[in-house]
Amino acid sequence: MIRIFFKELNGFLDxxxxxxVMGVFLVxxxxxxxxxxxxxxxxxxxADMDTLFSVxxxxxxxxxPAITMRxxxxxKKLGTLEWLLTKPVTEWSLVLGKxxxxxxxxxxxxxxxxxxxxxxRQLGNPxxxxxxxxxxxxxxxxxxxxxxxxAVGVMxxxxxxxxxxxxxxxxxxxxxxxxxxxxMAQLFSSGQQALWVKQMGMLYHYDAMSKGLxxxxxxxxxxxxxxxxxxGTRTILSGRSW
Amino acid sequence: MAIEVKDLTKYYGVQHALDGISFSxxxxxxxxxxxxNGAGKSTTMKILTGxxxxxxxxxxxxxxxxxxxxxxxxxxTGYLPEHNPLYHDMYVHEYLEFAAGICGLxxxxxxKRADEMVGLCGLSLEQNKKIGALSKGYRQRVGLAQAxxxxxxxxxxxxxTSGLDPNQLVEIRKLIKDISxxxxxxxxxxxxxxxxxxxxxxxxxxxGAIVADDLLHKLRLGKGGxxxxxxxxxxxxxxxxxxxGVERVESAGVNRYRIHAAPGQDIRxxxxxxxxxxxxxxxxxxxxxxxLEAIFSRLTQVPLTEPAS
Numbered sequence: 001m002i003r004i005f006f007k008e009l010n011g012f013l014d015x016x017x018x019x020x021v022m023g024v025f026l027v028x029x030x031x032x033x034x035x036x037x038x039x040x041x042x043x044x045x046x047a048d049m050d051t052l053f054s055v056x057x058x059x060x061x062x063x064x065p066a067i068t069m070r071x072x073x074x075x076k077k078l079g080t081l082e083w084l085l086t087k088p089v090t091e092w093s094l095v096l097g098k099x100x101x102x103x104x105x106x107x108x109x110x111x112x113x114x115x116x117x118x119x120x121r122q123l124g125n126p127x128x129x130x131x132x133x134x135x136x137x138x139x140x141x142x143x144x145x146x147x148x149x150x151a152v153g154v155m156x157x158x159x160x161x162x163x164x165x166x167x168x169x170x171x172x173x174x175x176x177x178x179x180x181x182x183x184m185a186q187l188f189s190s191g192q193q194a195l196w197v198k199q200m201g202m203l204y205h206y207d208a209m210s211k212g213l214x215x216x217x218x219x220x221x222x223x224x225x226x227x228x229x230x231x232g233t234r235t236i237l238s239g240r241s242w
Numbered sequence: 243m244a245i246e247v248k249d250l251t252k253y254y255g256v257q258h259a260l261d262g263i264s265f266s267x268x269x270x271x272x273x274x275x276x277x278x279n280g281a282g283k284s285t286t287m288k289i290l291t292g293x294x295x296x297x298x299x300x301x302x303x304x305x306x307x308x309x310x311x312x313x314x315x316x317x318x319t320g321y322l323p324e325h326n327p328l329y330h331d332m333y334v335h336e337y338l339e340f341a342a343g344i345c346g347l348x349x350x351x352x353x354k355r356a357d358e359m360v361g362l363c364g365l366s367l368e369q370n371k372k373i374g375a376l377s378k379g380y381r382q383r384v385g386l387a388q389a390x391x392x393x394x395x396x397x398x399x400x401x402x403t404s405g406l407d408p409n410q411l412v413e414i415r416k417l418i419k420d421i422s423x424x425x426x427x428x429x430x431x432x433x434x435x436x437x438x439x440x441x442x443x444x445x446x447x448x449x450g451a452i453v454a455d456d457l458l459h460k461l462r463l464g465k466g467g468x469x470x471x472x473x474x475x476x477x478x479x480x481x482x483x484x485x486x487g488v489e490r491v492e493s494a495g496v497n498r499y500r501i502h503a504a505p506g507q508d509i510r511x512x513x514x515x516x517x518x519x520x521x522x523x524x525x526x527x528x529x530x531x532x533x534l535e536a537i538f539s540r541l542t543q544v545p546l547t548e549p550a551s
Contacts, residue, residue, distance in 0.1 A: 003343040007340055011331075078328075078330075083321070086321045087345060088313050
Protein backbone atom coordinates (compact mmCIF):
# COMPACT_ATOMS: atom_id res chain seq x y z
CA MET A 1 0.00 0.00 0.00
CA ILE A 2 2.87 2.36 0.85
CA ARG A 3 4.40 1.76 -2.58
CA ILE A 4 1.13 2.60 -4.30
CA PHE A 5 0.71 5.66 -2.08
CA PHE A 6 4.13 7.05 -2.99
CA LYS A 7 3.72 6.17 -6.64
CA GLU A 8 0.46 8.15 -6.75
CA LEU A 9 1.92 11.05 -4.81
CA ASN A 10 4.92 11.16 -7.14
CA GLY A 11 2.46 11.09 -10.02
CA PHE A 12 0.79 14.24 -8.67
CA LEU A 13 4.05 16.02 -8.03
CA ASP A 14 5.83 14.98 -11.23
CA UNK A 15 3.01 16.21 -13.36
CA UNK A 16 1.31 19.56 -13.18
CA UNK A 17 -1.77 18.20 -11.43
CA UNK A 18 -0.52 18.57 -7.88
CA UNK A 19 0.62 22.16 -8.33
CA UNK A 20 -2.44 23.08 -10.38
CA VAL A 21 -4.77 21.83 -7.68
CA MET A 22 -2.97 23.59 -4.88
CA GLY A 23 -2.55 26.75 -6.92
CA VAL A 24 -6.15 26.95 -8.11
CA PHE A 25 -7.54 26.13 -4.69
CA LEU A 26 -5.45 28.73 -2.90
CA VAL A 27 -5.96 31.44 -5.52
CA UNK A 28 -9.72 30.92 -5.56
CA UNK A 29 -10.04 30.81 -1.79
CA UNK A 30 -7.62 33.69 -1.34
CA UNK A 31 -9.51 35.94 -3.74
CA UNK A 32 -12.86 35.09 -2.19
CA UNK A 33 -11.66 35.57 1.36
CA UNK A 34 -9.67 38.74 0.98
CA UNK A 35 -10.38 40.48 -2.31
CA UNK A 36 -13.90 40.11 -3.71
CA UNK A 37 -16.07 42.55 -1.77
CA UNK A 38 -19.15 40.29 -1.57
CA UNK A 39 -17.35 37.66 0.43
CA UNK A 40 -14.28 39.51 1.73
CA UNK A 41 -13.59 39.23 5.43
CA UNK A 42 -12.15 42.73 5.44
CA UNK A 43 -15.44 44.27 4.29
CA UNK A 44 -17.52 41.97 6.43
CA UNK A 45 -16.08 43.34 9.63
CA UNK A 46 -16.16 40.19 11.72
CA ALA A 47 -13.05 38.12 12.32
CA ASP A 48 -14.32 34.77 11.16
CA MET A 49 -13.40 32.33 8.43
CA ASP A 50 -16.88 31.50 7.22
CA THR A 51 -15.97 32.27 3.63
CA LEU A 52 -13.31 29.59 3.58
CA PHE A 53 -15.58 27.03 5.16
CA SER A 54 -18.70 27.79 3.14
CA VAL A 55 -17.09 28.33 -0.27
CA UNK A 56 -14.23 25.87 0.25
CA UNK A 57 -16.37 22.73 -0.11
CA UNK A 58 -17.71 23.95 -3.45
CA UNK A 59 -14.19 24.52 -4.74
CA UNK A 60 -13.26 21.05 -3.47
CA UNK A 61 -16.27 19.49 -5.21
CA UNK A 62 -14.62 20.42 -8.49
CA UNK A 63 -10.99 20.02 -7.54
CA UNK A 64 -11.09 16.65 -5.83
CA PRO A 65 -12.71 14.81 -8.74
CA ALA A 66 -10.03 16.45 -10.91
CA ILE A 67 -7.35 14.94 -8.68
CA THR A 68 -8.92 11.51 -8.46
CA MET A 69 -10.31 11.17 -11.98
CA ARG A 70 -7.14 9.60 -13.30
CA UNK A 71 -6.45 7.27 -10.38
CA UNK A 72 -8.14 4.18 -11.79
CA UNK A 73 -9.47 5.45 -15.12
CA UNK A 74 -5.99 6.10 -16.48
CA UNK A 75 -4.67 2.76 -15.30
CA LYS A 76 -7.60 1.07 -16.95
CA LYS A 77 -7.01 2.87 -20.21
CA LEU A 78 -3.26 2.17 -20.19
CA GLY A 79 -3.84 -1.45 -19.18
CA THR A 80 -1.60 -1.05 -16.15
CA LEU A 81 -4.50 -1.90 -13.86
CA GLU A 82 -4.49 -5.42 -15.26
CA TRP A 83 -0.74 -5.54 -14.66
CA LEU A 84 -1.09 -4.24 -11.09
CA LEU A 85 -3.79 -6.77 -10.31
CA THR A 86 -1.55 -9.63 -11.40
CA LYS A 87 1.06 -8.47 -8.90
CA PRO A 88 0.99 -9.62 -5.29
CA VAL A 89 -0.88 -6.53 -4.07
CA THR A 90 -4.35 -6.74 -2.65
CA GLU A 91 -7.22 -4.73 -4.04
CA TRP A 92 -7.52 -2.99 -0.68
CA SER A 93 -3.98 -1.73 -0.80
CA LEU A 94 -4.58 -0.36 -4.29
CA VAL A 95 -7.75 1.44 -3.24
CA LEU A 96 -6.32 2.74 0.02
CA GLY A 97 -3.02 3.77 -1.55
CA LYS A 98 -4.80 5.86 -4.16
CA UNK A 99 -7.32 7.28 -1.71
CA UNK A 100 -4.68 8.28 0.85
CA UNK A 101 -2.50 9.90 -1.81
CA UNK A 102 -5.41 12.13 -2.89
CA UNK A 103 -6.18 12.89 0.75
CA UNK A 104 -2.57 13.86 1.34
CA UNK A 105 -2.63 16.28 -1.59
CA UNK A 106 -5.89 17.88 -0.42
CA UNK A 107 -4.67 18.17 3.16
CA UNK A 108 -1.44 19.82 2.03
CA UNK A 109 -3.48 22.28 -0.07
CA UNK A 110 -5.52 23.16 3.01
CA UNK A 111 -2.49 23.80 5.22
CA UNK A 112 -1.55 27.25 3.86
CA UNK A 113 -5.01 28.54 4.83
CA UNK A 114 -3.85 28.33 8.45
CA UNK A 115 -2.17 31.65 7.66
CA UNK A 116 -5.68 33.10 7.32
CA UNK A 117 -6.39 32.02 10.84
CA UNK A 118 -3.25 33.75 12.09
CA UNK A 119 -4.04 36.91 10.13
CA UNK A 120 -7.59 37.05 11.39
CA ARG A 121 -6.44 36.47 14.92
CA GLN A 122 -4.18 39.51 14.57
CA LEU A 123 -6.96 41.55 12.95
CA GLY A 124 -9.43 40.76 15.70
CA ASN A 125 -10.32 43.49 18.14
CA PRO A 126 -8.96 42.87 20.70
CA UNK A 127 -6.26 40.68 19.16
CA UNK A 128 -7.19 37.03 19.51
CA UNK A 129 -10.92 37.65 19.47
CA UNK A 130 -11.79 34.76 17.20
CA UNK A 131 -13.84 31.60 17.59
CA UNK A 132 -10.96 29.13 17.72
CA UNK A 133 -12.98 26.00 18.61
CA UNK A 134 -15.42 26.74 15.79
CA UNK A 135 -12.56 27.09 13.32
CA UNK A 136 -10.88 23.92 14.57
CA UNK A 137 -14.17 22.07 14.20
CA UNK A 138 -14.60 23.47 10.72
CA UNK A 139 -11.12 22.35 9.71
CA UNK A 140 -11.85 18.86 10.98
CA UNK A 141 -15.17 18.97 9.14
CA UNK A 142 -13.43 20.08 5.97
CA UNK A 143 -10.91 17.24 6.21
CA UNK A 144 -13.68 14.70 6.79
CA UNK A 145 -15.65 16.20 3.91
CA UNK A 146 -12.57 15.89 1.70
CA UNK A 147 -12.20 12.25 2.66
CA UNK A 148 -15.73 11.55 1.45
CA UNK A 149 -15.09 13.53 -1.74
CA UNK A 150 -11.87 11.62 -2.35
CA ALA A 151 -13.61 8.31 -1.77
CA VAL A 152 -16.37 9.33 -4.20
CA GLY A 153 -13.73 10.41 -6.72
CA VAL A 154 -11.75 7.19 -6.47
CA MET A 155 -14.94 5.18 -6.86
CA UNK A 156 -16.06 7.25 -9.85
CA UNK A 157 -12.67 6.64 -11.40
CA UNK A 158 -12.89 2.90 -10.86
CA UNK A 159 -16.20 2.81 -12.70
CA UNK A 160 -14.90 3.93 -16.06
CA UNK A 161 -11.82 4.09 -18.25
CA UNK A 162 -12.78 7.59 -19.36
CA UNK A 163 -11.42 10.37 -17.19
CA UNK A 164 -14.03 12.91 -18.27
CA UNK A 165 -16.88 10.57 -17.40
CA UNK A 166 -15.16 9.90 -14.11
CA UNK A 167 -14.84 13.61 -13.36
CA UNK A 168 -18.43 14.50 -14.16
CA UNK A 169 -19.82 11.50 -12.33
CA UNK A 170 -17.75 12.16 -9.23
CA UNK A 171 -18.48 15.89 -9.15
CA UNK A 172 -22.18 15.17 -9.50
CA UNK A 173 -22.12 12.60 -6.71
CA UNK A 174 -20.13 14.91 -4.44
CA UNK A 175 -22.62 17.70 -5.01
CA UNK A 176 -25.53 15.36 -4.37
CA UNK A 177 -24.07 14.09 -1.13
CA UNK A 178 -23.08 17.55 0.00
CA UNK A 179 -26.08 19.77 -0.67
CA UNK A 180 -28.32 17.66 -2.88
CA UNK A 181 -29.89 15.62 -0.10
CA UNK A 182 -30.33 18.73 1.99
CA UNK A 183 -32.23 20.39 -0.84
CA MET A 184 -34.21 17.25 -1.51
CA ALA A 185 -35.41 17.26 2.06
CA GLN A 186 -37.58 20.24 1.19
CA LEU A 187 -39.73 17.93 -0.93
CA PHE A 188 -41.06 16.24 2.17
CA SER A 189 -43.95 17.78 3.99
CA SER A 190 -43.43 15.84 7.19
CA GLY A 191 -40.68 17.23 9.37
CA GLN A 192 -39.47 13.80 10.46
CA GLN A 193 -38.94 12.48 6.94
CA ALA A 194 -37.32 15.72 5.89
CA LEU A 195 -34.94 15.45 8.82
CA TRP A 196 -33.98 11.89 7.93
CA VAL A 197 -33.12 12.87 4.39
CA LYS A 198 -31.27 15.94 5.65
CA GLN A 199 -29.27 13.80 8.02
CA MET A 200 -28.20 11.56 5.17
CA GLY A 201 -26.56 14.54 3.46
CA MET A 202 -23.19 15.89 4.47
CA LEU A 203 -24.15 19.51 4.89
CA TYR A 204 -26.12 18.74 8.04
CA HIS A 205 -23.14 17.12 9.74
CA TYR A 206 -20.65 19.60 8.38
CA ASP A 207 -22.67 22.53 9.72
CA ALA A 208 -22.89 20.87 13.08
CA MET A 209 -19.12 20.53 13.25
CA SER A 210 -18.42 24.09 12.18
CA LYS A 211 -20.15 25.26 15.33
CA GLY A 212 -17.13 23.89 17.15
CA LEU A 213 -19.06 21.01 18.62
CA UNK A 214 -17.39 17.78 17.62
CA UNK A 215 -20.03 15.13 18.02
CA UNK A 216 -18.91 11.53 17.55
CA UNK A 217 -22.08 10.92 15.55
CA UNK A 218 -20.93 13.37 12.90
CA UNK A 219 -17.40 11.97 12.83
CA UNK A 220 -18.75 8.43 12.59
CA UNK A 221 -21.08 9.54 9.80
CA UNK A 222 -18.21 10.87 7.68
CA UNK A 223 -15.88 7.97 8.40
CA UNK A 224 -18.49 5.33 7.68
CA UNK A 225 -19.53 7.06 4.45
CA UNK A 226 -15.89 7.07 3.38
CA UNK A 227 -15.57 3.42 4.38
CA UNK A 228 -18.66 2.37 2.46
CA UNK A 229 -17.47 4.19 -0.66
CA UNK A 230 -14.02 2.60 -0.47
CA UNK A 231 -15.60 -0.80 0.03
CA GLY A 232 -17.70 -0.08 -3.05
CA THR A 233 -14.55 0.76 -5.00
CA ARG A 234 -12.92 -2.48 -3.96
CA THR A 235 -16.04 -4.37 -4.98
CA ILE A 236 -15.99 -2.68 -8.37
CA LEU A 237 -12.37 -3.77 -8.82
CA SER A 238 -13.09 -7.37 -7.94
CA GLY A 239 -16.16 -7.20 -10.17
CA ARG A 240 -13.90 -7.82 -13.19
CA SER A 241 -14.00 -11.52 -12.49
CA TRP A 242 -17.74 -11.91 -12.17
CA MET B 243 3.95 -29.58 -12.75
CA ALA B 244 4.70 -25.87 -13.20
CA ILE B 245 1.40 -25.03 -14.85
CA GLU B 246 -1.66 -27.18 -14.79
CA VAL B 247 -4.98 -26.32 -16.36
CA LYS B 248 -7.94 -28.62 -16.01
CA ASP B 249 -11.36 -28.27 -17.65
CA LEU B 250 -10.98 -24.53 -17.64
CA THR B 251 -14.12 -22.77 -18.80
CA LYS B 252 -14.76 -19.08 -19.06
CA TYR B 253 -17.91 -17.36 -20.23
CA TYR B 254 -18.13 -13.66 -20.88
CA GLY B 255 -21.85 -13.31 -20.47
CA VAL B 256 -23.17 -15.84 -22.96
CA GLN B 257 -20.02 -15.91 -25.04
CA HIS B 258 -17.83 -18.95 -24.48
CA ALA B 259 -14.25 -17.77 -24.36
CA LEU B 260 -12.87 -21.06 -23.09
CA ASP B 261 -14.56 -24.38 -23.43
CA GLY B 262 -13.07 -26.77 -20.90
CA ILE B 263 -9.43 -26.72 -21.89
CA SER B 264 -6.81 -28.87 -20.15
CA PHE B 265 -3.05 -28.96 -20.48
CA SER B 266 -0.01 -29.14 -18.27
CA UNK B 267 3.49 -27.82 -18.54
CA UNK B 268 6.48 -29.33 -16.79
CA UNK B 269 9.06 -27.37 -14.84
CA UNK B 270 11.66 -25.78 -17.06
CA UNK B 271 9.67 -26.26 -20.23
CA UNK B 272 9.11 -23.50 -22.74
CA UNK B 273 5.82 -23.77 -24.55
CA UNK B 274 4.24 -21.75 -27.29
CA UNK B 275 0.57 -21.01 -27.03
CA UNK B 276 -0.73 -20.50 -30.49
CA UNK B 277 -4.00 -19.52 -31.97
CA UNK B 278 -5.75 -16.91 -34.08
CA ASN B 279 -6.90 -13.69 -32.51
CA GLY B 280 -9.82 -14.22 -30.18
CA ALA B 281 -9.10 -17.90 -29.68
CA GLY B 282 -8.82 -17.60 -25.90
CA LYS B 283 -5.06 -17.29 -25.43
CA SER B 284 -5.18 -14.08 -23.43
CA THR B 285 -8.17 -15.27 -21.40
CA THR B 286 -6.25 -18.38 -20.35
CA MET B 287 -3.26 -16.27 -19.39
CA LYS B 288 -5.37 -13.80 -17.46
CA ILE B 289 -6.86 -16.65 -15.48
CA LEU B 290 -3.43 -18.16 -14.81
CA THR B 291 -2.16 -14.84 -13.49
CA GLY B 292 -5.17 -14.31 -11.25
CA UNK B 293 -6.61 -11.32 -13.08
CA UNK B 294 -9.78 -13.13 -14.09
CA UNK B 295 -11.62 -15.88 -12.30
CA UNK B 296 -12.62 -18.93 -14.32
CA UNK B 297 -16.30 -19.81 -14.68
CA UNK B 298 -15.36 -23.36 -13.81
CA UNK B 299 -12.32 -25.59 -13.80
CA UNK B 300 -8.95 -25.36 -12.15
CA UNK B 301 -5.83 -23.40 -13.02
CA UNK B 302 -2.76 -24.10 -10.91
CA UNK B 303 0.73 -22.66 -10.98
CA UNK B 304 3.52 -24.47 -9.14
CA UNK B 305 0.88 -26.69 -7.61
CA UNK B 306 -1.11 -23.81 -6.13
CA UNK B 307 -4.67 -23.25 -7.23
CA UNK B 308 -4.94 -19.70 -8.57
CA UNK B 309 -8.48 -19.24 -7.27
CA UNK B 310 -7.57 -20.36 -3.77
CA UNK B 311 -4.34 -18.52 -3.11
CA UNK B 312 -3.86 -15.88 -5.81
CA UNK B 313 -1.29 -13.88 -3.84
CA UNK B 314 1.09 -16.81 -3.55
CA UNK B 315 0.71 -17.61 -7.22
CA UNK B 316 1.34 -13.99 -8.15
CA UNK B 317 4.59 -13.94 -6.19
CA UNK B 318 5.91 -16.82 -8.29
CA THR B 319 4.66 -15.64 -11.66
CA GLY B 320 6.04 -13.01 -13.95
CA TYR B 321 3.51 -11.70 -16.43
CA LEU B 322 3.89 -9.58 -19.52
CA PRO B 323 0.36 -8.57 -20.52
CA GLU B 324 -0.70 -8.10 -24.11
CA HIS B 325 0.22 -4.64 -25.47
CA ASN B 326 2.75 -4.34 -22.62
CA PRO B 327 1.15 -1.64 -20.46
CA LEU B 328 3.73 0.68 -18.87
CA TYR B 329 3.69 4.00 -17.07
CA HIS B 330 4.98 6.29 -19.77
CA ASP B 331 5.94 9.14 -17.46
CA MET B 332 8.13 7.00 -15.22
CA TYR B 333 11.85 6.54 -15.68
CA VAL B 334 13.07 3.05 -16.48
CA HIS B 335 14.77 2.63 -13.12
CA GLU B 336 11.91 4.19 -11.20
CA TYR B 337 9.46 1.84 -12.86
CA LEU B 338 11.53 -1.27 -12.28
CA GLU B 339 12.01 -0.37 -8.63
CA PHE B 340 8.30 0.22 -8.27
CA ALA B 341 7.60 -3.14 -9.89
CA ALA B 342 10.06 -4.78 -7.52
CA GLY B 343 8.51 -2.96 -4.58
CA ILE B 344 4.98 -4.12 -5.23
CA CYS B 345 6.30 -7.64 -5.59
CA GLY B 346 7.38 -7.32 -1.98
CA LEU B 347 11.10 -6.64 -2.35
CA UNK B 348 12.67 -4.27 0.17
CA UNK B 349 13.94 -1.03 -1.34
CA UNK B 350 17.65 -1.92 -1.23
CA UNK B 351 16.95 -5.25 -2.88
CA UNK B 352 14.61 -3.58 -5.36
CA UNK B 353 17.38 -1.25 -6.50
CA LYS B 354 19.81 -4.14 -6.84
CA ARG B 355 17.36 -6.23 -8.87
CA ALA B 356 16.50 -3.26 -11.07
CA ASP B 357 20.20 -2.83 -11.86
CA GLU B 358 20.53 -6.52 -12.65
CA MET B 359 17.49 -6.47 -14.91
CA VAL B 360 18.80 -3.42 -16.79
CA GLY B 361 21.94 -5.40 -17.52
CA LEU B 362 20.16 -8.65 -18.35
CA CYS B 363 17.63 -7.09 -20.68
CA GLY B 364 20.13 -4.86 -22.46
CA LEU B 365 18.69 -1.59 -21.22
CA SER B 366 21.98 -0.04 -20.08
CA LEU B 367 21.95 2.66 -22.75
CA GLU B 368 18.35 3.63 -22.14
CA GLN B 369 18.16 3.26 -18.38
CA ASN B 370 17.94 6.96 -17.60
CA LYS B 371 15.19 7.74 -20.07
CA LYS B 372 11.51 8.02 -19.50
CA ILE B 373 9.60 4.96 -20.67
CA GLY B 374 7.51 7.13 -22.99
CA ALA B 375 10.68 8.11 -24.84
CA LEU B 376 11.73 4.53 -25.59
CA SER B 377 11.23 2.72 -28.87
CA LYS B 378 8.86 -0.19 -28.99
CA GLY B 379 11.65 -2.75 -28.84
CA TYR B 380 13.09 -1.20 -25.71
CA ARG B 381 9.67 -0.92 -24.10
CA GLN B 382 9.28 -4.63 -24.70
CA ARG B 383 12.58 -5.16 -22.90
CA VAL B 384 11.32 -3.08 -20.01
CA GLY B 385 8.20 -5.24 -19.97
CA LEU B 386 10.30 -8.37 -19.80
CA ALA B 387 12.54 -6.85 -17.13
CA GLN B 388 9.49 -6.07 -15.03
CA ALA B 389 8.18 -9.61 -15.42
CA UNK B 390 11.51 -11.02 -14.25
CA UNK B 391 12.27 -8.61 -11.46
CA UNK B 392 11.12 -10.78 -8.58
CA UNK B 393 12.85 -13.83 -10.03
CA UNK B 394 9.64 -15.76 -10.66
CA UNK B 395 9.61 -19.46 -11.34
CA UNK B 396 7.02 -19.17 -14.08
CA UNK B 397 6.90 -16.60 -16.86
CA UNK B 398 3.71 -15.89 -18.76
CA UNK B 399 4.22 -13.72 -21.81
CA UNK B 400 1.24 -12.58 -23.85
CA UNK B 401 2.35 -11.85 -27.40
CA UNK B 402 5.80 -10.67 -26.39
CA THR B 403 6.87 -9.86 -29.94
CA SER B 404 3.79 -8.35 -31.55
CA GLY B 405 4.42 -5.17 -33.44
CA LEU B 406 8.20 -5.35 -33.49
CA ASP B 407 10.40 -4.91 -36.53
CA PRO B 408 12.42 -7.95 -37.73
CA ASN B 409 15.60 -6.92 -35.90
CA GLN B 410 13.82 -6.26 -32.65
CA LEU B 411 11.97 -9.53 -33.13
CA VAL B 412 15.23 -11.45 -33.27
CA GLU B 413 16.60 -9.61 -30.24
CA ILE B 414 13.53 -10.18 -28.10
CA ARG B 415 13.36 -13.84 -29.08
CA LYS B 416 16.99 -14.26 -28.11
CA LEU B 417 16.30 -12.57 -24.81
CA ILE B 418 13.35 -14.85 -24.11
CA LYS B 419 15.43 -17.84 -25.01
CA ASP B 420 18.22 -16.72 -22.68
CA ILE B 421 15.99 -16.15 -19.71
CA SER B 422 13.99 -19.31 -20.28
CA UNK B 423 16.88 -21.57 -19.33
CA UNK B 424 15.97 -21.82 -15.69
CA UNK B 425 12.31 -20.89 -15.88
CA UNK B 426 9.08 -22.32 -17.08
CA UNK B 427 7.78 -20.15 -19.89
CA UNK B 428 4.39 -20.01 -21.53
CA UNK B 429 4.18 -17.49 -24.31
CA UNK B 430 1.40 -16.78 -26.75
CA UNK B 431 1.66 -15.79 -30.34
CA UNK B 432 -0.19 -16.17 -33.58
CA UNK B 433 2.95 -16.72 -35.59
CA UNK B 434 4.11 -20.32 -35.91
CA UNK B 435 7.62 -19.34 -36.94
CA UNK B 436 7.97 -17.79 -33.53
CA UNK B 437 7.22 -21.05 -31.81
CA UNK B 438 9.75 -22.70 -34.07
CA UNK B 439 12.39 -20.14 -33.15
CA UNK B 440 11.83 -20.49 -29.43
CA UNK B 441 10.76 -23.93 -28.45
CA UNK B 442 9.65 -27.41 -29.40
CA UNK B 443 6.26 -27.80 -27.90
CA UNK B 444 3.20 -25.98 -29.05
CA UNK B 445 -0.35 -25.85 -27.78
CA UNK B 446 -2.78 -24.72 -30.45
CA UNK B 447 -6.05 -23.27 -29.33
CA UNK B 448 -8.98 -22.31 -31.48
CA UNK B 449 -12.34 -20.92 -30.46
CA GLY B 450 -11.81 -21.80 -26.83
CA ALA B 451 -10.72 -25.39 -27.36
CA ILE B 452 -7.32 -27.03 -27.69
CA VAL B 453 -6.89 -28.44 -31.18
CA ALA B 454 -3.30 -29.61 -30.87
CA ASP B 455 -0.78 -30.12 -28.10
CA ASP B 456 2.34 -31.66 -29.48
CA LEU B 457 5.95 -31.24 -30.45
CA LEU B 458 6.26 -28.99 -33.43
CA HIS B 459 8.10 -31.44 -35.66
CA LYS B 460 5.40 -34.04 -35.08
CA LEU B 461 2.80 -31.56 -36.18
CA ARG B 462 4.80 -30.93 -39.30
CA LEU B 463 5.06 -34.61 -40.11
CA GLY B 464 1.40 -35.16 -39.58
CA LYS B 465 -1.19 -35.48 -42.27
CA GLY B 466 -0.08 -34.23 -45.66
CA GLY B 467 3.69 -34.53 -45.34
CA UNK B 468 5.26 -36.22 -48.36
CA UNK B 469 8.67 -37.49 -49.40
CA UNK B 470 10.29 -36.08 -52.47
CA UNK B 471 12.67 -38.49 -54.18
CA UNK B 472 14.77 -38.24 -57.31
CA UNK B 473 16.57 -41.16 -58.91
CA UNK B 474 19.46 -41.11 -61.36
CA UNK B 475 17.84 -43.74 -63.54
CA UNK B 476 14.27 -44.26 -64.67
CA UNK B 477 12.04 -45.82 -62.05
CA UNK B 478 8.40 -46.55 -62.55
CA UNK B 479 5.73 -45.41 -60.19
CA UNK B 480 4.36 -48.94 -60.00
CA UNK B 481 7.64 -50.20 -58.54
CA UNK B 482 7.52 -47.58 -55.84
CA UNK B 483 3.90 -48.28 -55.12
CA UNK B 484 4.73 -51.84 -54.10
CA UNK B 485 7.06 -50.75 -51.32
CA UNK B 486 5.66 -51.31 -47.81
CA GLY B 487 4.08 -48.28 -46.23
CA VAL B 488 3.59 -46.35 -49.44
CA GLU B 489 0.13 -45.02 -49.91
CA ARG B 490 0.27 -42.97 -53.06
CA VAL B 491 2.91 -42.01 -55.60
CA GLU B 492 2.78 -38.88 -57.73
CA SER B 493 5.11 -37.98 -60.51
CA ALA B 494 7.00 -34.74 -59.88
CA GLY B 495 9.19 -34.39 -62.95
CA VAL B 496 11.75 -36.58 -64.69
CA ASN B 497 12.55 -39.48 -62.40
CA ARG B 498 11.15 -37.48 -59.51
CA TYR B 499 8.27 -38.69 -57.39
CA ARG B 500 6.33 -37.36 -54.50
CA ILE B 501 5.52 -40.30 -52.24
CA HIS B 502 2.83 -40.14 -49.61
CA ALA B 503 3.34 -42.58 -46.79
CA ALA B 504 0.61 -44.17 -44.74
CA PRO B 505 0.05 -42.17 -41.52
CA GLY B 506 2.76 -42.77 -38.94
CA GLN B 507 5.00 -44.69 -41.35
CA ASP B 508 8.56 -43.68 -42.04
CA ILE B 509 9.43 -45.02 -45.48
CA ARG B 510 12.79 -43.35 -45.96
CA UNK B 511 14.61 -46.53 -44.97
CA UNK B 512 12.60 -48.60 -47.41
CA UNK B 513 13.40 -46.17 -50.21
CA UNK B 514 17.14 -46.25 -49.68
CA UNK B 515 17.07 -50.03 -49.48
CA UNK B 516 15.03 -50.12 -52.68
CA UNK B 517 17.54 -47.87 -54.45
CA UNK B 518 20.47 -50.03 -53.33
CA UNK B 519 18.68 -53.23 -54.34
CA UNK B 520 17.76 -51.97 -57.77
CA UNK B 521 21.13 -50.28 -58.17
CA UNK B 522 19.67 -46.85 -58.80
CA UNK B 523 21.33 -43.67 -57.73
CA UNK B 524 19.31 -41.83 -55.16
CA UNK B 525 19.90 -38.18 -55.96
CA UNK B 526 17.49 -36.61 -53.55
CA UNK B 527 15.42 -37.79 -50.65
CA UNK B 528 13.68 -35.04 -48.82
CA UNK B 529 10.87 -34.94 -46.32
CA UNK B 530 8.45 -32.37 -47.59
CA UNK B 531 7.14 -30.88 -44.41
CA UNK B 532 3.80 -29.30 -44.00
CA UNK B 533 4.26 -25.62 -44.32
CA LEU B 534 3.70 -23.85 -41.06
CA GLU B 535 0.95 -21.80 -42.56
CA ALA B 536 -0.78 -24.93 -43.79
CA ILE B 537 -0.70 -26.50 -40.33
CA PHE B 538 -1.95 -23.36 -38.73
CA SER B 539 -4.84 -22.86 -41.10
CA ARG B 540 -5.75 -26.53 -41.02
CA LEU B 541 -5.90 -26.52 -37.23
CA THR B 542 -7.65 -23.24 -36.78
CA GLN B 543 -9.88 -22.88 -39.77
CA VAL B 544 -13.45 -22.09 -38.93
CA PRO B 545 -15.47 -24.96 -40.40
CA LEU B 546 -18.03 -23.68 -42.87
CA THR B 547 -20.87 -25.77 -41.56
CA GLU B 548 -23.50 -23.12 -41.34
CA PRO B 549 -24.68 -21.91 -44.72
CA ALA B 550 -24.38 -18.20 -45.15
CA SER B 551 -27.84 -16.80 -45.38
